[in-house]
Amino acid sequence: MIVFWFAVAAVIFLYLQSKLFQRFGWSRLTYTRKFQKRAVFRGEQLELVEQLTNAKWLPVPWLRVESQLSSSLLFQRQDNFAVSSGQLYQNHKSFFALMPYSRITRRHRVKCLKRGLYRLDSVTLTIGDLAGFSRSARRMLLSDELVVYPAPAPVSVSELPSHGWQGETSVRRWIAEDPFVRSGTRDYRPGDTFKQINWKATARSGKLQSHQYDYTADRKLMIYLNVDDHEGMWRDVADKELIECGIEWAAGAAEAVVDEGMEVGFAANMPLAGASESVFIEPRSGGAQLYELLEAMARLELVRTERLVDLLVREADRGYTGRDVLIISTYWNEALETEARRLRGGGNEVAFWRLEAGPRSGINGDSGKDGATA
Template sequence: MFIFWLLLTTVAVLYGQSLLFKRLVFKNLTYRREFRRKTCFRGDEVELVETLENNKRFPVPWLRVESLLSANLGFRKSENFDVSKGSLFQNHRSFFSLAGYTRITRTHHLTPTRRGCYKLDTVTLTGGDLLGNAQRHMQLPLQSELIVYPRPAEVPFHELPSRSWQGDYSIRRFIVPDPFVIVGAREYQAGDSMKQVNWKASARTGELMVHQYDFTADRCLMVIVNVEDVEGMWRSVSNESLIEKGIEWAAGAAEAAISQGMEVGFAANMPLRTESGSVRIDADRGHEHLLMLYEAMARLELDRTEPMLSLLEREIRIGYANRDVLVISAYWNEELEAAAQALRLLGNSVTAWQLTEERDEQSPNRKERSA
């Protein structure tokens, strides 16, 4: 009889604690997960912070926290969590045990291996009784986002467009007249302002003469990236690493130019995430503009929105002049060269850097034409 009542009492206690823990495990329990930083470059180490708070007297004997993250986020090894990694995603699981009125903050160190935009969407909490027989699940939305910039390739400023496929020769690049630097006089031409008239030179020569201004380096660079990894590509990119390399060269060129006070614009036959058309950012200068370019490059999707020829033809229709146009592409053909020549006729220089499989990270395989 004693054994019967002992068994009955044991069953009642186990059943009671199961109901109690199942009912109270999520009461006054808060959970937060966020990236310590909002932006970083590919390869930088970032901290992911979890904060769990039990705002009640009743303890939480065990709690499992699970979420699905991109496989491009590489975690350090730790005793407090487990990662099951696939080719595209990884399942991240953390384990906690909390006494009453306790807060636990746990920091995970991770390294993004690829540029992109990584969001923390939802997390699933699982808790239960002391023996783990009764379980409850709760899903929470998360808002944190990490924008991973492409790591800019090392592009020395003097290696920006300056040579020609037709042979090496000196050219005058990025030139605009500076009204504060007068170097001489020349004959009047249609369109010259009367404010430019050099009256002393006109009286001396007997002809209308105007000031000859010097040229200064008010530079403007337009960087264009072609997502087509082979000539004739339809939509899908087969060699993603090659195009990623091109994006990093574009970031390096933009960084080198803006650091010297130049204006830089960017275009690509790729869409930004959640958009459908080709990306295009007008030229501007300054650190804030550089960060905007980095973010646009981070959000690029490796899908072709239009042929590269169509993009260059649109640049021709815009009709700008006095710019250096840098095209980063895995191939170059007669059609692209004809479009480049049309841009040169507008008063621009055009240079192509051709991407190859070679693992030379210090200098691109350049095919250059300038005018």
């Protein structure tokens, strides 16, 4: 008889706790998930931080968090954390148990394998009672995002095309061990390096002064990147790794010239995520400009918006002058050479870097294109 009444009491208890949990289980239960940083470079690691708070007297016996993220974010293994990964996406399941008035913070180490824009859109939370009689699920919207910049290729000034930069004398002066010829001083500008500061002039004037170099006065580099992985490509990119390499070359070239105080811009026959037009950023100098370019490169979609030659026709029609132009492409043909001639005829210098399949440890230049190549 004692066993019977114990069984009855247990059933009543389980029924009551199930009803109680159905009514108050979600009350004062909060969940947040955020990346530790807003932006990193490809290959870097960061933390994804989850936080659960149960701010009520009723415990949560078990809670499961399910979400979907890109497979380009590599998670380290942890207890109570399961990852099922596919070619493009991976499914995550985290498991928690929360005592009354408690908070749990879990940090996941993540390695960013590819440049791009990664958003935390939503998670599905499922909670249940002690006996598993009652369970319910809710979808929670999130609003955090991570920007992964391309890792700039190691491009030094000496690796830039030697015969396409403001004439023979300037090139030799630029790539030498001591490349600068000073012509005076000027006010400090954001992006100037520590070694550019003229401390004597700063002391005399009472405000930061930098060395003025004659070859940097009006120097501007415009980088054009072609999304076509081969000549005759229609729309879809087959060799995405090759174009990703080109993006990193463009990032490396931009970083190299910004470090030297030059102005740099970027254009490509690709759109930014959510846009439909070719990306275009006018040359400017400084660290802020570099990170604007890196942000744009991170958000590039590998889709062709127009032919590269059409982009160059439009640029040549603008009639700008006094710029150094760098074109990064998997091919070079007569149509591109015609537009390069028009740009050179307007007082610009044009250079070409060829993207090629195979080992990509350095910059491959093709010297067979009459002054338009590296």
